[in-house]
Amino acid sequence: MKFLGIIVVVITGALLVYTTGDFPSWSDPASPASTHVSPHYIEKGMHETAAPNIVTAVLADYRGFDTLFETTVVFCAGVVCFFLLRIPGRSPFTECQYRHKATGITVRVKHDRKMSGSFGEFERIDTLWTPHDLIIQTACRILIPFIQLFALYVIAHGHHSPGGGFQGGVILGASIILLAISHDLRTALDRLGEKAHAILCSVGVLLYAGTGALCMVLGLNFLDYGALARILHVDPVMARSHGILVVEVGVGLAVMAALIWIYSNVSSRGNYDEGL
Amino acid sequence: MLWQLDLVILTLVVATAIGAVAIKDLLGSAILFGAYSFMMCLLWAIMGAVDVAFTEASVGAGASTVFFVAAVFRTTRRTKD
Secondary structure (H helix, E strand, C coil), X not given: CHHHHHHHHHHHHHHHHHHHCCCCCCCXXXXXXXXXXXXXXXXXXXXXXXXXXXXXXXXXXXCHHHHXXXXXXXXXXXXXXXXXXXXXXXXXXXXXXXXXXXXXXXXXXXXXXXXXXXXXXXXXXXXXXXXXXXXXXXXXXXXXXXXXXXXXXXXHCCCCCCCCHHHHHHHHHHHHHHHHHHCCHHHHHHHCCHHHHHHHHXXXXXXXXXXXXXXXXXXXXXXXXXXXXXXXXXXXXXXXXXXXXXXXXXXXXXXXXXXXXXXXXXXXXXXXXXXX | CCHHHHHHHHHHHHHHHHHHHHCCEHHHHHHXXXXXXXXXXXXXXXXXXXXXXXXXXXXXXXXXXXXXXXXXXXXXXECCC
């Protein structure tokens, strides 16, 4: 069976390599893509959308439908992880461990007389994996605000530099995951709870689709941001630029929430108690 | 761009890709996959696709490695086959 698999892989790979010969060579000015659509984006993109970064203009404006459904795919991934993995109800652990903060002594408490949350001088720790590293925790705590600030910059500055909703959202989500890794999952969930994951994820997709629907209500096509000019009191070109920003914020919210949602479910086996 | 640099990165892409599939240790496989993503990110940056490189760096090398490590941590570290 394994041998058969190798043969299939080799044949498919050889066919793929063979067909790449028919592609136009890299950065060929005579290729169909370079003669047909790209010149329009390069020459008129700036005048039509007021976004100097052509990639952002194409991603969020000219090809807005693609990005809308990419965001929906991310949302679906989060929802599917939730439905497959989430176990409602009590924690399956029969005993919990608590650490005395000043001395580092660990105590075990049976589940039926569980202390609630962090208990004065005691803090709840994970049973399987309990790092107690002051350097990592402090370094991460200092680093996280700057990571989040950078993520906001990436989202807001997507018109002018590489970046946008997806990248900024991933960085925002990664900052919360860093908090969960350096401390524990419960610390991260205290900051951004389970309900917030679900709500933010849906709100992001809704913001995107809602902007498109609003354009339709105002009399133009779905996701044609020029229609927003009437509400924003700017000319249609600037309205398209602002529309891109709104949509990018929606993508960022959805991606950030989906990332944390998936991580919390996967790392805690769905019980949201003891995570990585 | 320097063709030597291209060659080194392409070799590393192929090496990490084969390593990630062949290795028995799943944690090592996840880390090799992160290295693969980072090499792909460098390749995109060399080709001038900075936005794609940025996405690859944040999603491929960052987020998906964390997901793999979390999944390995909650399942098993050795493959059965």
